Amino acid sequence: MTTPDDDTPAPAPCPICGKPAVPEFKPFCSKRCADVDLQRWLSGRYAIPGREEDALGQDDGSREE
Ligand SMILES: [Zn+2]
Numbered sequence: 001m002t003t004p005d006d007d008t009p010a011p012a013p014c015p016i017c018g019k020p021a022v023p024e025f026k027p028f029c030s031k032r033c034a035d036v037d038l039q040r041w042l043s044g045r046y047a048i049p050g051r052e053e054d055a056l057g058q059d060d061g062s063r064e065e
Contacts, residue, residue: 012027013029014027014028014029014030014033015027015028015033015037016028016029016033016036016037017029017033019033
């Protein structure tokens with residue numbers, strides 16, 4: 001997901017629709033896309049009841065807290 005060329009000043013495009021992201025909804029282009037991503041994230045997180053073993057192998061590097 002991340003690229004080695006991380007020193008580029010260009011903002012990353014919205015991961016939902018690909019439009020240029022805006023600071024207000026970074027890294028998304030709008031609240032709508034941010035909400036869409038949030039729903040996906042929550043779905044992927046809570047749609048798997050009692051599968052902690054799988055959870056350990058699901059680390060996709062998204063640690064941006
Ligand atoms: Zn978007």
